[in-house]
Amino acid sequence: MSMVDRGLLLILSGPAGVGKGTVCKALRERMPELVYSVSATTRSPRPGEVEGVNYFFKTKEEFQKMIEQDALLEWAEYVGNFYGTPRQFVEDMLNEGRDVILEIEVQGALQVKQRFPQGTFLFLAPPDLNELENRIVGRGTETQDVIRKRMEVARAEIELMDHYDYVVVNDVIEAACDRIQAIITAEHLKKDRQVHKYRKWLKEVE
Amino acid sequence: MSMVDRGLLLILSGPAGVGKGTVCKALRERMPELVYSVSATTRSPRPGEVEGVNYFFKTKEEFQKMIEQDALLEWAEYVGNFYGTPRQFVEDMLNEGRDVILEIEVQGALQVKQRFPQGTFLFLAPPDLNELENRIVGRGTETQDVIRKRMEVARAEIELMDHYDYVVVNDVIEAACDRIQAIITAEHLKKDRQVHKYRKWLKEVE
Numbered sequence: 001m002s003m004v005d006r007g008l009l010l011i012l013s014g015p016a017g018v019g020k021g022t023v024c025k026a027l028r029e030r031m032p033e034l035v036y037s038v039s040a041t042t043r044s045p046r047p048g049e050v051e052g053v054n055y056f057f058k059t060k061e062e063f064q065k066m067i068e069q070d071a072l073l074e075w076a077e078y079v080g081n082f083y084g085t086p087r088q089f090v091e092d093m094l095n096e097g098r099d100v101i102l103e104i105e106v107q108g109a110l111q112v113k114q115r116f117p118q119g120t121f122l123f124l125a126p127p128d129l130n131e132l133e134n135r136i137v138g139r140g141t142e143t144q145d146v147i148r149k150r151m152e153v154a155r156a157e158i159e160l161m162d163h164y165d166y167v168v169v170n171d172v173i174e175a176a177c178d179r180i181q182a183i184i185t186a187e188h189l190k191k192d193r194q195v196h197k198y199r200k201w202l203k204e205v206e
Numbered sequence: 207m208s209m210v211d212r213g214l215l216l217i218l219s220g221p222a223g224v225g226k227g228t229v230c231k232a233l234r235e236r237m238p239e240l241v242y243s244v245s246a247t248t249r250s251p252r253p254g255e256v257e258g259v260n261y262f263f264k265t266k267e268e269f270q271k272m273i274e275q276d277a278l279l280e281w282a283e284y285v286g287n288f289y290g291t292p293r294q295f296v297e298d299m300l301n302e303g304r305d306v307i308l309e310i311e312v313q314g315a316l317q318v319k320q321r322f323p324q325g326t327f328l329f330l331a332p333p334d335l336n337e338l339e340n341r342i343v344g345r346g347t348e349t350q351d352v353i354r355k356r357m358e359v360a361r362a363e364i365e366l367m368d369h370y371d372y373v374v375v376n377d378v379i380e381a382a383c384d385r386i387q388a389i390i391t392a393e394h395l396k397k398d399r400q401v402h403k404y405r406k407w408l409k410e411v412e
Binding site: 123125133154155158161162164165166167168178179181182183185186187189190191194195198199201202 | 329331339360361364367368370371372373374384385387388389391392393395396397400401404405407408
């Protein structure tokens with residue numbers, strides 16, 4: 001670690017359709033210094049995809065070994081291929097003092113929480129509860145059964161909010177980015193991240 | 207409480223001479239919605255001072271009663287007069303959903319911490335440890351005894367940092383204000399302050 005402060009791992013998550021990707025893209029433009037976590041996958045590279053930039057491409061055997069060695073902060077299978085977040089890349093960037101952002105759905109975020117509880121967990125929330133309610137109730141053509149199932153999904157998602165540190169409403173993309181930037185600034189100013197500098201200095205002058 | 211979220215109590219503190227008053231003044235200009243805590247005092251009003259604006263003016267008997275009833279978040283005696291922070295004013299403002307800031311020296315902040323641990327405690331720190339060191343060592347004319355005493359004071363102040371939530375370096379006033387604003391934004395986005403809205407909504411649509 002030497003002279004630099006360790007970076008923050010930010011986990012940006014939230015229900016499907018809330019706009020995680022769009023917010024991440026806007027954030028990347030205004031904060032080019034932020035590192036985006038690179039996933040590992042067993043699927044084949046598509047034309048133009050670069051190893052270590054778009055993905056770390058792995059065989060199924062290599063991926064299986066990473067799972068066994070607890071080398072992934074989270075992983076999931078999707079239509080026959082494995083996807084996951086290699087811990088090493090994240091740790092390397094954090095040790096260089098860089099902040100890393102991981103955009104991920106809620107189940108993956110819960111896995112990361114177990115393996116990296118010191119991360120900063122941001123729940124991106126829908127802007128308007130009334131609109132969400134209208135969406136759930138539908139246009140009056142839905143059966144009671146469909147409405148009940150959608151309510152269960154909404155309820156489960158909101159219960160998961162409890163595992164997060166912050167709730168960021170995605171009303172206007174730039175406003176959501178402002179909030180995330182404020183959170184990043186504040187997290188860096190937390191006492192536990194600052195006090196060691198002063199302690200170190202006191203030790204030196206002792 | 208009804209519809210509004212409860213406000214934040216921000217405690218801005220730090221060693222003598224670090225610039226608490228200057229930062230507070232700059233913050234007041236850019237955030238006019240922030241409420242400044244009004245102190246109670248037993249000293250006489252000076253010309254132009256207004257009850258409830260500059261101070262709550264109290265007799266010594268009234269002040270003593272406030273101490274006994276635990277109606278002060280902190281108090282101290284200074285050259286024969288008592289000064290303190292009435293809890294009621296702060297609670298009233300917080301219940302109206304307004305953020306309240308309390309500028310206070312470190313001993314007072316520790317008292318507030320005991321009586322209002324849910325406050326957000328900001329330690330305003332000197333900008334440059336090397337400069338602080340130079341100041342402590344002095345211009346080479348100080349005795350070892352003076353240097354040792356100054357070091358003890360600095361050490362004690364830095365140990366107190368541990369009781370705070372955030373450390374804000376006061377290098378440039380506007381930069382310190384930016385940091386404090388980011389902290390205020392982030393604190394409002396903390397999950398515990400947000401989740402109840404979603405829970406309430408789920409209950410309504412149940």
